[in-house]
Amino acid sequence: MVSEPPAGIELFCPECDYNLRGLTSDRCPECGLKLDFIDAPESPVPWERRAQLGRLRTYWQTVFLVLFRTKLFCRAMYRPVSYRAARRFQYVTVLHTLAALFLGLLSLQWQRPDLLQQLWLTGWPLVAVGAITGLALLALTGLPSYFFHPRWLPVELQNRAVALCYYANAPLAASALVPLASIAAYHAVGPPRDLQPVLVLVTAPPTVLVLLMWWSIWNQFAKYLLRRPTRVAVVTWLLPPLGLLLTAFLLAVPALVALYIALIVSSLR
Structure with missing residues (x-):
C-alpha cells in the first residue's frame, strides 16, 4: 500500500x-x-544526507545518480527536496569546476612559464577572468530553473522542480576532464610553438561531451516533469542557445568595459 x-x-x-x-x-x-x-523515508538524492554520510562521498554519489541513474533522480519529485541543500550543491559544483580549470592552467604554467603571457592572463586579468567565469557558471546553472515551474503545476511540485534543477547541473563535475585532457595532450605531444590552437583542439571534445550529457539530462527531466510536448520541446531546444547567449553576454560585457576603460586611460596619457 x-x-x-x-x-x-x-x-x-x-x-x-x-x-x-x-x-x-x-x-x-x-x-x-x-x-x-x-x-520512502528519505530522498533518493544522497547530498540530502551529507550530514550523516559525509560531504565528499554524497557529492560524488549525487553526481553518479544524476549522470547514470537519471530516472531514479527524477523520482526525487515524490519526496520533499531541500532548496538550501540544492543551492549548496550548485555552489560546490561551480567551485569544483573553477578549481579544475585553475589546476589545469597551473600545471601547464609549470611546464611552460610563458603560458599566461601567451594567453594575456597575467596579474589582474587572470583574477578578473576567474571571477567572471565563476559568475557566468552561477548564472548558467541557475538559468534552467526558470523553465521548470509552470503555473499548471502545484506550488509544492514547482518548488521541488526548482531545487532539483540545481542538482541536474551535476555534469559540470565532469568538467575536470577538460584540464586533464589538456595536460595529458601537452605531455604526450610536447610544448607546441603556438599553444592556443592546441588548447582549443584538446579541450573541445571533452567540453562537447559534458554539454551533451547536460542536454540529455535536461531533456529527460523535462519529459518527466512537464509532460506537455510543446513545453518539453521549448525547454529542450531553447535552453542550449539561451545558455550560450547568456555566457557570451557575461563574458563579453566585462571585456568591453575593460577595453573602454583602457582606451580612456590611454587617451589621457
Missing part, C-alpha cells in the same frame, strides 16, 4: 506516465512498477 499524494499534486508513474492519483496499490496498474519510493 502507498499513501495518496498530497491534495492538488498529480504524480505519474516514471516508467509509463500513468496517473497515480487515488492509487492504493504498491504497484503501477499499467506497467507493474513497484511504487515503494513514494513512501
